[in-house]
Amino acid sequence: xxxxxxxxxxxxxxxxxxxxxxxxxxxxxxxxxxxxxxxxxxxxxxxxxxxxxxxxxxxxxxxxxxxxxxxxxxxxxxxxxxxxxxxxxxxxxxxxxxxxxxxxxxxxxxxxxxxxxxxxxxxxxxxxxxxxxxxxxxxxxxxxxxxxxxxxxxxxxxxxxxxxxxxxxxxxxxxxxxxxxxxxxxxxxxxxxxxxxxxxxxxxxxxxxxxxxxxxxxxxxxxxxxxxxxxxxxxxxxxxxxxxxxxxxxxxxxxxxxxxxxxxxxxxxxxxxxxxxxxxxxxxxxxxxxxxxxxxxxxxxxxxxxxxxxxxxxxxxxxxxxxxxxxxxxxxxxx
Amino acid sequence: xxxxxxxxxxxxxxxxxxxxxxxxxxxxxxxxxxxxxxxxxxxxxxxxxxxxxxxxxxxxxxxxxxxxxxxxxxxxxxxxxxxxxxxxxxxxxxxxxxxxxxxxxxxxxxxxxxxxxxxxxxxxxxxxxxxxxxxxxxxxxxxxxxxxxxxxxxxxxxxxxxxxxxxxxxxxxxxxxxxxxxxxxxxxxxxxxxxxxxxxxxxxxxxxxxxxxxxxxxxxxxxxxxxxxxxxxxxxxxxxxxxxxxxxxxxxxxxxxxxxxxxxxxxxxxxxxxxxxxxxxxxxxxxxxxxxxxx
Numbered sequence: 299x300x301x302x303x304x305x306x307x308x309x310x311x312x313x314x315x316x317x318x319x320x321x322x323x324x325x326x327x328x329x330x331x332x333x334x335x336x337x338x339x340x341x342x343x344x345x346x347x348x349x350x351x352x353x354x355x356x357x358x359x360x361x362x363x364x365x366x367x368x369x370x371x372x373x374x375x376x377x378x379x380x381x382x383x384x385x386x387x388x389x390x391x392x393x394x395x396x397x398x399x400x401x402x403x404x405x406x407x408x409x410x411x412x413x414x415x416x417x418x419x420x421x422x423x424x425x426x427x428x429x430x431x432x433x434x435x436x437x438x439x440x441x442x443x444x445x446x447x448x449x450x451x452x453x454x455x456x457x458x459x460x461x462x463x464x465x466x467x468x469x470x471x472x473x474x475x476x477x478x479x480x481x482x483x484x485x486x487x488x489x490x491x492x493x494x495x496x497x498x499x500x501x502x503x504x505x506x507x508x509x510x511x512x513x514x515x516x517x518x519x520x521x522x523x524x525x526x527x528x529x530x531x532x533x534x535x536x537x538x539x540x541x542x543x544x545x546x547x548x549x550x551x552x553x554x555x556x557x558x559x560x561x562x563x564x565x566x567x568x569x570x571x572x573x574x575x576x577x578x579x580x581x582x583x584x585x586x587x588x589x590x591x592x593x594x595x596x597x598x599x600x601x602x603x604x605x606x607x608x609x610x611x612x613x614x615x616x617x618x619x620x621x622x623x624x625x626x627x628x629x630x631x632x633x
Numbered sequence: 634x635x636x637x638x639x640x641x642x643x644x645x646x647x648x649x650x651x652x653x654x655x656x657x658x659x660x661x662x663x664x665x666x667x668x669x670x671x672x673x674x675x676x677x678x679x680x681x682x683x684x685x686x687x688x689x690x691x692x693x694x695x696x697x698x699x700x701x702x703x704x705x706x707x708x709x710x711x712x713x714x715x716x717x718x719x720x721x722x723x724x725x726x727x728x729x730x731x732x733x734x735x736x737x738x739x740x741x742x743x744x745x746x747x748x749x750x751x752x753x754x755x756x757x758x759x760x761x762x763x764x765x766x767x768x769x770x771x772x773x774x775x776x777x778x779x780x781x782x783x784x785x786x787x788x789x790x791x792x793x794x795x796x797x798x799x800x801x802x803x804x805x806x807x808x809x810x811x812x813x814x815x816x817x818x819x820x821x822x823x824x825x826x827x828x829x830x831x832x833x834x835x836x837x838x839x840x841x842x843x844x845x846x847x848x849x850x851x852x853x854x855x856x857x858x859x860x861x862x863x864x865x866x867x868x869x870x871x872x873x874x875x876x877x878x879x880x881x882x883x884x885x886x887x888x889x890x891x892x893x894x895x896x897x898x899x900x901x902x903x904x905x906x907x908x909x910x911x912x913x914x915x916x917x918x919x920x921x922x923x924x925x926x927x928x
Binding site for chain 2: 362365367368387395397398399401402403405406410415417418420421424463
């Protein structure tokens with residue numbers, strides 16, 4: 299299936315316009331440690347893609363290769379239609395990035411630090427630098443502290459300044475690596491608001507995080523990394539739907555319902571308040587029809603919403619736990 | 634299709650230009666401003682400015698009693714000529730500083746330029762701007778070179794002023810015994826300033842190559858200064874004379890030739906040539922490392 303998708307995408311010239319960033323078979327080896335392997339990441343234009351993964355799953359390494367900071371051991375990277383790292387000069391001016399915490403100097407004020415970053419920004423004309431810096435500081439709520447030394451900044455303020463550097467000029471893609479690290483709840487909300495603003499303006503956002511609530515609240519797309527590989531990616535809603543193969547049926551006739559469903563080879567079991575049905579091989583209407591035919595009084599049928607947390611836990615737990623669960627199901631089914 | 638059209642984010646008030654590189658002049662200015670604002674730079678330059686004054690005072694005191702100090706043959710030779718001979722002070726001070734102080738400052742700036750920036754993440758933000766790797770190295774090398782030249786110049790200028798005011802005299806009594814008038818002796822000081830700056834550039838170039846390989850500025854400082862000490866020791870072992878033409882430090886003694894009249898130019902030429910080799914090798918290694926370095 300992946301091969302079918304790959305072939306036209308690799309040859310078609312229109313593909314880069316659809317994807318803001320793409321990696322193909324990306325691999326990075328440090329000494330004997332394989333940090334990242336077989337990573338095929340696709341960031342659609344206009345998406346807010348949340349990159350999830352436990353610590354050490356290769357999120358930052360992937361981002362660093364995406365931005366041309368690190369050369370991949372194998373595989374290719376395309377950023378805004380330019381091959382990286384060769385095309386850095388063309389791609390990066392349109393990319394704002396906050397990677398591995400902000401890199402500023404303690405003896406300069408926040409404003410001076412940003413002026414220095416601004417001087418290196420190809421797209422900024424020299425006379426616009428102070429104005430762009432002022433606007434960026436305003437945007438992240440640092441105007442008041444702009445002239446204080448960076449040394450005295452709190453962790454959250456440092457993070458905000460890093461965000462300001464990424465937002466110095468209008469971008470097509472903004473890459474944020476753990477943007478809410480060290481931020482208080484208010485700061486976290488502000489980062490969410492900034493991401494929502496960027497999204498509304500059509501900017502593509504790639505945000506890595508191990509905070510699931512964060513991703514669930516802000517992202518349209520998700521990519522889950524585990525031990526250096528992408529174990530799932532797609533639209534957030536699709537992934538959640540795929541993860542929640544379950545219905546909760548409220549009924550007083552629990553035993554009748556379970557028997558009727560099992561007779562029709564639909565896995566079901568008793569649950570508090572009714573019957574829990576797995577939608578592995580059937581659809582919700584089938585389940586309801588079966589129950590009605592069996593004369594079960596159905597008060598309510600509710601689709602079970604798996605949170606991202608459950609999905610994430612399932613994807614990143616050791617691979618043995620998956621089959622074990624289904625074994626339990628089939629055992630129950632046959633008994 | 635509409636999504637593609639809408640990708641240009643609308644943030645008002647800031648004009649942008651279609652460029653892939655920031656203007657080089659702007660980068661160089663920003664780098665110099667950044668380096669000069671550093672507290673350690675200011676402290677180093679301040680100490681450097683005090684050195685000739687302290688030396689002048691010490692000599693005018695010492696010249697009344699006759700106590701010889703320790704030091705290399707060249708330094709002692711210069712020191713013997715100092716009394717009532719103010720224009721020789723900058724030469725003495727420059728030679729003295731070249732032995733340790735100036736190489737230390739040069740390698741400190743080199744250490745901060747890449748290793749220090751890498752450890753704070755500043756290098757990453759420059760690479761992401763983006764500043765190309767070769768360009769970034771050029772900007773950093775330029776900053777180190779300008780500050781090294783500034784350091785040597787401060788030493789020379791303060792040396793001339795302190796020499797004339799504290800030690801007196803208006804010409805230079807050379808090691809050959811005759812006296813040069815004021816302007817030619819000022820020319821000799823200027824020549825030595827350039828010569829010493831070139832030697833510091835050579836040390837800084839090698840330090841920059843080391844700096845490109847590590848994230849720890851102290852490693853750069855320690856290995857460069859350690860290297861100079863080793864070179865000096867090797868240079869003093871007579872049985873290793875076949876090695877001496879390759880050592881940067883063995884050429885330094887001949888820089889004292891500017892205090893002779895007529896001035897022998899062979900040693901000076903060799904010193905410049907050798908420094909140039911070190912500069913080429915240092916920057917080549919730094920460039921090779923920079924092009925693959927993780928930002």
